[in-house]
Amino acid sequence: MGSLEEAIEGLKKFLSNKDDVAVAQIEKLITGLQETDPNEFDPVKRILEGFQHFKINKFDKHPELYEKLAEGQWPKFLVFACSDSRVCPSHILNFQPGEAFMVRNIANMVPAFDKLKYSGVGAAIEYAVSVLEVQNILVIGHSRCGGIKRLMTHPEDNSAPFDFIDEWVKIGLPAKVKVQAEFGDLPLEDQCKHCEKESVKLSLCHLETYPYVQMGLANKKLRLMGGYYDFVHGKFELLEFEPRFHHLFST
């Protein structure tokens, strides 16, 4: 059953509702959806279907949870994942509302601490660690990452520059250098796969350059983990990053 038909069937179940106003609204909704040309993509209808589905099947079914979440959030995870449409952690790791403060950017990169250049990432880390006090930071890389491929192939392929993309993926240069040194004889696809994983490790090291992360690690209140989602083979790897700095003394 297509999503449109599913949405209509789902709505029809509510026509027995005794609330006349609700019934009228639902009938109007069904009519609107039925008039949709199935061959034409309507972004508005797509968003509406999705939201109605969420409201009926999730929000209305778990009122206590959503009432609590309305008051605040206490996620256990800060997650960094790629913006790629295929790798949302809410799907692959089934994160529910309230579980994961989630940053998504090209190639799931965490740059080293730099207040001038990377305030967006820094703000997310600061908020998640200092205010929300997440217990775990998880950086998830993935297969066939376009950002990593760009890092690995440009500028050597003499392609035209992408001003913003190239500036961003440069964060991963140390990973590229390492992969080329160790695996430079492998085909590009294999080098990219190595770099996808190496870049996750690099991001974990970069996380340690943030003072609040250092403190969390020193106090053993924070754990850093790296993940790798391979959507070609349906696999997931997880690794834990041990702290490299140990608090020795304070004056």
Add this chain to the structure above:
Amino acid sequence: MATLSPTSFTKNFNSSVDFPITSFQTFAIFGPKLKTEQTHFRLSTSFKTGSCLELKAMKEPPGLTQKLDKNRLDGLTESENGCDLFQDLKHRFLRFKKHKFEENLGHFQNLAEGQAPKFMIIACADSRVCPSVILGFQPGEAFMVRNVANLVPPFESGPSETNAALEFAVNSLKVENILVIGHSRCGGIRALMSMQDEVDSSFIRSWVIVGKNARLNTKSAASHLGFDQQCRHCEKESVDHSLLNLLTYPWIEQKVAKGELSVHGGYYDFVDCTFEKWTLDYKGSNLGKNSRLPVKNRFYWC
């Protein structure tokens, strides 16, 4: 449409093994056999010692304190030992693999070859507002950027993670729609509205200042309202300003002018569970900083 439902999960997996802790421990969550791999990763960057690593007392950014109450403390479980956390993540992935990946194998195989999402979404990193959940975006449908307070910096601010993603989505993936989604009780917007003039060295301030025009508009239009209502006003105002900032990118404006790209704003209220959506009505007019955003097709769903 498949749902993400937190069903109970009772299957036992016997594939966990304890390994000695080294710098990196790898656990294969799924595969024909378990593999272990001890990798060593040396930092190629150097770190300064001494004062840079001092653990200074943290000054909490203004307006962000969450009161710890009994309910929160009750909700916090004791910190799990390593195995429990890994097992949990493993179970989550295997459930996804069984109920979604394998049941739609053809679709996922196609996706593995390439993505062609129709949407680019810019949403807040807040744990309560993932667009995959609230709008049901399935794998392959939406290229997604999530940052604090779903802000879009203008073109002239220079390279950032958000505009790198914009460049990729618009110029490489050629998405047809950009949707910026704001939400209720946004901590980032609250920080923006709470900022004082004194120098504040926090990252949060350095980032949310991108929304300063939204704050200015809010202060002038809604100063008679209470602070919470002002924040709500700013949450929506900020979405409009992000839409305006999108048009400062020449390659975005060109596509919008040609009708190849539509730009939408959205607002998710998780208190009442409502969703508002509006579309930028681009007529080629000069959209200055102070002009109201021309919109069309405004919907309110409740």
